[in-house]
Amino acid sequence: MSQTSRRRLRWLTSRLLAAPIVIALLLAGLPGASPAGAQESDPLRVVTTFSILGDWVTQVGGDRIEVVTIVPAGGDAHTFDPNPEQVASVADADLIVEIGAGFEPWLDDMVAASGSGATRVVVSDGLDLIGGTDEHEGEASPEAAHEHDEASPEAAHADHADEAEDDHGHEHEPGEVDPHIWHDVTNAIASVETIRTALESADPANAATYDANASAYTTELNELDAFIRDETARLPEERRKLVTTHDTFGYFAAAYGFEIVGTALNSLTTGSDDPPAREIATLVEEIESSGVPAIFAENVSNTDLMQSIASEAGVTLAPPLYTDALGDPGSDGETYLSMMRFNATTIVTALGA
Numbered sequence: 001m002s003q004t005s006r007r008r009l010r011w012l013t014s015r016l017l018a019a020p021i022v023i024a025l026l027l028a029g030l031p032g033a034s035p036a037g038a039q040e041s042d043p044l045r046v047v048t049t050f051s052i053l054g055d056w057v058t059q060v061g062g063d064r065i066e067v068v069t070i071v072p073a074g075g076d077a078h079t080f081d082p083n084p085e086q087v088a089s090v091a092d093a094d095l096i097v098e099i100g101a102g103f104e105p106w107l108d109d110m111v112a113a114s115g116s117g118a119t120r121v122v123v124s125d126g127l128d129l130i131g132g133t134d135e136h137e138g139e140a141s142p143e144a145a146h147e148h149d150e151a152s153p154e155a156a157h158a159d160h161a162d163e164a165e166d167d168h169g170h171e172h173e174p175g176e177v178d179p180h181i182w183h184d185v186t187n188a189i190a191s192v193e194t195i196r197t198a199l200e201s202a203d204p205a206n207a208a209t210y211d212a213n214a215s216a217y218t219t220e221l222n223e224l225d226a227f228i229r230d231e232t233a234r235l236p237e238e239r240r241k242l243v244t245t246h247d248t249f250g251y252f253a254a255a256y257g258f259e260i261v262g263t264a265l266n267s268l269t270t271g272s273d274d275p276p277a278r279e280i281a282t283l284v285e286e287i288e289s290s291g292v293p294a295i296f297a298e299n300v301s302n303t304d305l306m307q308s309i310a311s312e313a314g315v316t317l318a319p320p321l322y323t324d325a326l327g328d329p330g331s332d333g334e335t336y337l338s339m340m341r342f343n344a345t346t347i348v349t350a351l352g353a
């Protein structure tokens, strides 16, 4: 085979391999296809990684943008696996808005597979990021931290010798940061500002609209922040203690004066395995000594684990909080504003009992 025909064969092969992607792109483009010459008025195409960002971006962009949200309401972004249609939507995007800080571990591969040239907007950039809350548990409740090993030394060494010096068996890597920035409304306000700036520089013609929308929404976010402060202030300080499925409320705790007693998964992600019996026993003891009347399940996780922990500790399992996703339309977690109000009210009601 000549040099030329070999090159042609290679070219043909690459075309054939690319064909499904090209077809997917064409299909994805069909419903919104515009007549020739109308490109200038096409709305900005913005892909957001999950439902809370989808809400923020829609609030700022209004009817001037087209928003595609990858992980839908109720979905778990930590353990998500994108399908080909979603890859195609990324290929088509002008902007991709993400949390960053390790929240969307699948996104880099997805963008690479799509060949997208979209501008990536990382809302956690420039925010004051915290680590996992395990690092601070010892300081928060020193008397409760290490009673367990003395009580049952044989259990401590059964099958987790490597965790011997760490009661919590936590899975936080050194330097790992907490991506759940949205539970502090101040971070939502900063993120809306980041989104506004990104939309305006991608689409200066509609800057005045983005500006007005962002201002109006920021006013609502400030009201939300004040609401959460008033609501949580009704709880005596010694009752502001949270137990949840995974380590999602670090920013909420820091912003609104709560302590994280412990989490079932001891992890910043929901993607970790169910904890071994010894860790559950430790958490049950921590719940008992903290005196909390209730613990919390999450809308993105199976509630069975939390129900069994609650039963064992003799406390109430409160209604699931909206932690890592909005709720379905019509639910209490339909929007970021309503989800945060629901969380604050549910926490105060459950812990004030």
Ligand SMILES: [Zn+2]
Pocket: 078, 180, 246, 247, 248, 268, 269, 270, 324
């Ligand atoms: Zn999470």
